Amino acid sequence: MWVTRCYRPKLSVWAVLCVLVLGWFYVFPVYRLPSDKEIVEEVLGLGEVWKKNQTGIDLYRNLLTECCNPRWMFAVTKENSPIGKVLWYDGELYHSHVVNNETYPLFVQSSPLKLPLKKCAVVGNGGILRHSKCGREIDQSDFIMR
Numbered sequence: 001m002w003v004t005r006c007y008r009p010k011l012s013v014w015a016v017l018c019v020l021v022l023g024w025f026y027v028f029p030v031y032r033l034p035s036d037k038e039i040v041e042e043v044l045g046l047g048e049v050w051k052k053n054q055t056g057i058d059l060y061r062n063l064l065t066e067c068c069n070p071r072w073m074f075a076v077t078k079e080n081s082p083i084g085k086v087l088w089y090d091g092e093l094y095h096s097h098v099v100n101n102e103t104y105p106l107f108v109q110s111s112p113l114k115l116p117l118k119k120c121a122v123v124g125n126g127g128i129l130r131h132s133k134c135g136r137e138i139d140q141s142d143f144i145m146r
């Protein structure tokens with residue numbers, strides 16, 4: 001006579017402790033992302049205290065120049081994206097597109113922008129620029145990216 005036993009794994013103390021800790025962090029989060037409204041209120045509350053950080057701007061510009069060659073890669077063109085090149089979606093680790101015979105003809109031959117761009121503005125749609133008095137400065141830019 002054969003006796004069959006069902007294997008039941010024993011829960012370790014560490015597994016139970018991990019589940020309890022993760023549950024605790026879910027119910028009582030240590031860090032909470034601020035809402036858009038809270039961010040806007042904080043930025044507007046700074047008023048005239050905010051100052052342009054030219055050192056930070058220069059460091060970031062050098063970092064971009066060294067890693068990415070922005071003049072060459074700013075726009076997808078036939079020059080910098082030949083058939084077979086993998087284009088990764090911005091912010092997506094697992095989504096890409098391989099340039100093929102269907103998509104290649106859609107690209108412009110070379111960058112339509114008159115380089116170098118002297119002044120660019122990056123704006124969002126979250127309302128953070130409302131009442132910021134940046135409109136004139138944004139309008140004077142050579143290129144505005146939303």
